[in-house]
Amino acid sequence: MKRTSIMTSTLCLVVILSFYFNIGTPNVVSANETLSLHSETAILMDAETGEILFNQKMEQTMYPASITKIVTAIVAIEEGNLADIVTVSSEAVNVTGTRVYLLEDERVPLLKLVQGLLISSGNDAGTAIAEHMSGSEEQFSELMNTFVKEKIGIHQTHFTNPHGLYDENHLTTAYDMAKITQYAMQNEMFREIVGTKEMEWIGEGWETVIYNHNRLLWNYEGATGVKNGFVRKSGYTLVTTAKRDEMELIAVTLNAPSADHAYNDMKALFDYGFDHYHTNVIFSNNVFQSEKGERYVLDEDLYFLSNRNEEISIRVNSLGRLWVRGEGDRIIETVRLKPEESPKETVTMMEDIEEVKEASQSFLDKLLSHFQSILSIFSV
Incomplete structure (x- = not known):
């Protein structure tokens, strides 16, 4: 049972990290199966x-x-x-x-x-x-x-x-x-x-x-x-x-x-x-304030895609990461900002892992439940 729990947690963490850091295959926003084309x-x-x-x-x-x-x-x-x-x-x-x-x-x-x-x-x-x-x-x-x-x-x-x-x-x-x-x-x-x-x-x-x-x-x-x-x-x-x-x-x-x-x-x-x-842009001359009141800026203009007429929310957490979310709280884009007065910043892996947990807890819970169901099938 302990081994199953470790396997499940590890697999979920890999999936979460892959999702969070956009590793692997190209990012496909949508594939409209009703769009019928003649080209192969x-x-x-x-x-x-x-x-x-x-x-x-x-x-x-x-x-x-x-x-x-x-x-x-x-x-x-x-x-x-x-x-x-x-x-x-x-x-x-x-x-x-x-x-x-x-x-x-x-x-x-x-x-x-x-x-x-x-x-x-x-x-x-x-x-x-x-x-x-x-x-x-x-x-x-x-x-x-x-x-x-x-x-x-x-x-x-x-x-x-x-x-x-x-x-x-x-x-x-x-x-x-x-x-x-x-x-x-x-x-x-x-x-x-x-x-x-x-x-x-x-x-x-x-x-x-x-x-x-x-x-x-x-x-x-x-x-x-x-x-x-x-x-x-x-x-x-x-x-x-x-x-x-x-x-x-x-x-x-x-x-x-x-x-x-x-x-x-x-x-x-x-x-x-x-x-x-719709393509959106957040310009680098904007100044953002975190939950703790610290001020941050972007290194460069940030472009991101959203559904047309979708309501967008922007938040900067206590660690200085900007989160762009769409409807249903889905994550559209996330990027680490730099302090307004300090161009250099040291980022630790533990901070990123904490942000993964913050952004993806409900997603993690769903994945854990899903994979536990799959593992229970194989254990029968």
């Missing part, structure tokens, strides 16, 4: 907090097609010199698929290639970028893989080329693409390019106006980017961001049966997100 996998993410508002097989590996170019572009912007002049090779000129009609030995600024890559989905621009930065598509693909693992922290994506043409080992997930996009959209140059609807293109082989292939920039309120794609093996893929008021959302749909299905799925995801959720 999908995700809706809040861009600021990274919280997941909708998930449909978001970690299933899929073929990305041209949304691969999101990674090619952010690698070029952050790892390359956009003022470089790139000499186009015959390999780049002869790549299949969509292109900006580069000519062999044409000299093009790297920035212009990135614009042609993202706005007009030029596969030839992707190959030219890869060869300029790494010597070959293969070597640049390794740079892409290292970049997304080390800088973004994703591990279920593997690229074999810079443009997204089909390869059985060229794989990603809806979740990984959302994280990649969340990272890339923090770069102002990337954000500006993917939000460009049209651009004059003057090249040696092509003089025209190129138009962004992402239809939502024209027909969805607040759309800010990003990229669409298609190859036969991947179906129609789409990554889009949209912003209304203070809330920006990222949506990814993979393997839709048609472009119309992909765009309709995207609109359904965004409508769901904007209708049901």
Whole structure:
């Protein structure tokens, strides 16, 4: 009996600590099972907090097609010199698929290639970028893989080329693409390019106006980017961001049966997100007073998500931790503040454990009861 009690308490403590410190899998706020999509996998993410508002097989590996170019572009912007002049090779000129009609030995600024890559989905621009930065598509693909693992922290994506043409080992997930996009959209140059609807293109082989292939920039309120794609093996893929008021959302749909299905799925995801959720911010210039009268401040602005029209309460406990709660006393966010006059603070593990107990006692009681019931079944 004593051993059962210890096992139950230990298991519950692990669950509580995992819940409290947000360890492990991505934080899924909701998964509306009534939202019916045509795409095989999908995700809706809040861009600021990274919280997941909708998930449909978001970690299933899929073929990305041209949304691969999101990674090619952010690698070029952050790892390359956009003022470089790139000499186009015959390999780049002869790549299949969509292109900006580069000519062999044409000299093009790297920035212009990135614009042609993202706005007009030029596969030839992707190959030219890869060869300029790494010597070959293969070597640049390794740079892409290292970049997304080390800088973004994703591990279920593997690229074999810079443009997204089909390869059985060229794989990603809806979740990984959302994280990649969340990272890339923090770069102002990337954000500006993917939000460009049209651009004059003057090249040696092509003089025209190129138009962004992402239809939502024209027909969805607040759309800010990003990229669409298609190859036969991947179906129609789409990554889009949209912003209304203070809330920006990222949506990814993979393997839709048609472009119309992909765009309709995207609109359904965004409508769901904007209708049901709201991004809130507590600014760092606020001063908070604890139950004991001590004054505290935030290190930086605190963003958090709530249900739309939900009543929010904010409290600072005696240990200087801020608790944001919604309806039903559910915990939305918690963060340790720093004393107003002292920028440094030593936090002990025991203090955090005490706060876990304070925040989660009723939750703990329910878990204890639940696990004791389960253990009683196995002990019969």
